Amino acid sequence: MNPFRYAQATDAGTAVTTLQGDRGMRYIAGGTNILDLMKDDVERPTLLLDITHLPLRSIDAGPHGIRLGSLATMADVADAPAVKAGFPVVSQALLAGASPQLRNMATIGGNIMQRTRCAYFRDVSQACNKRTPGNGCSAIGGQNRNHAVIGTSDHCICTHPSDFAVALMSVDALVHVRGAGGVRTIPIAAFHVLPGATPNRETVLEHGDLIEAIELPASPHARNSAYVKVRDRASYEFALVSVAAALETTAGVIRTARIALGGVAPKPWRSHEAEAALIGRPVTAETFAAAAVAATSGMRGYGKNDFKITLTQRTVTRALEHAGGLA
């Protein structure tokens, strides 16, 4: 790691103002992503501002949903009874990510900010437009088995690594962010951005913006939700494909549906096509099969990752069977 200075934030407003004044500074909370990137020389901050002493750790459940402080750990949130009961997809996604040790460290605010696991991004000897704009992309035409099949551009085909963020898409989560003009609320679907010609930009946040909380609005489909993750080994691995499915049904007919995909796109990917194939249809294997096909419309492989398209269909089917009670 490069030498850097260290400071502790004592209040959120000062933290934001401090970082806004210097693009070389970074926040640190759990540290599991920033320190990893610093060890690889991908990040070389001049100063780390420790935000772990800010009062943003509480998990508050009420009749309208749950407010998760951004410094709550993955373990805290996964184990919270209100999350398990009202948002099973969120608890399941958190437990499908990382390891018990890392989940004790990593915060949920940091989780949705984590950078891609693309090996070319993390190897400073390789071309990467995300790390160094204009540098090229070694993954296109390279070892792209783990890469994206939708939402890509000629500049970047990476995948977003978070399971939690995929689950958040299926429950319409809201991200509360403190910035220059105070606190604003960003729907999770509008939080991450596609690479386009600027893959170095991954979210709508400005430098210095601080996530203070993630809100989970209570809903019938959130209660009826499931996360299925397919990976190269049974545990402690990033997704090849993952699916968050949430369904509201009345008398065997689907009223509301959310299908979000992980491991296939540069951001957590909501499939409106799959949802359209579900709404108004009966809870049957045939309906789920049609939705699974719809989920892959627009997908294209880059050679070594073509298998993800078929795998997506199978994983959507499995997730719907869990959420719909057919498993």
Place this chain on the structure above:
Amino acid sequence: MIDSSKPTRRRFLVRAACSTAVVAGLQGARLFPAAQAASVTLTARGPQPVTMTLNVNGRAHTLALEPRVTLLDALRERLDLTGTKKGCDQGTCGACTVLVDGKRVNACFTLAIMTQGRSITTIEGLANGDQLHPMQAAFLEHDGFQCGYCTPGQIISAVALVHEKRPLDNASVREWMSGNICRCGAYPNIVAAVQSVAGGQA
């Protein structure tokens, strides 16, 4: 009369202090956020060694460490507590697992400076004199290792698993021990050791 196009002395001082802090990186230098210069200041330390106190296995150690030093390196290189192992140094193997305030974490992804005021337990802190911790004894009894390099991390993680009251069927123990990799493949015996201790306490 004040010419507003020129920096006032006050603004100049704030800017000067800020650039001193950023460029020179003086230990103890203050950061002055422009908008709140008068009200709140943050104290930045480093990159030179910073005096800090770490509470490890019930003992306080005062050290001078750069902010970039991980807890893992502080334990091994400065406190000679070499039971905690460096495997991958990137959070993927679990050999460096220690307890911080009773929770298992990867010491390689923990800055020592961020553990001040917290209680750190390493493998050296489990035994009571010559009396092994029950989990240490169980790993011996069930032959839960071969080369032994991952074993301190496995044992710390297993102690935490029992404390967390996780389910004890084979699949659950494997899942909740998945943050600790054993390249010798001693997993069946590790699972047996964990189950014997957890079952005995249930």
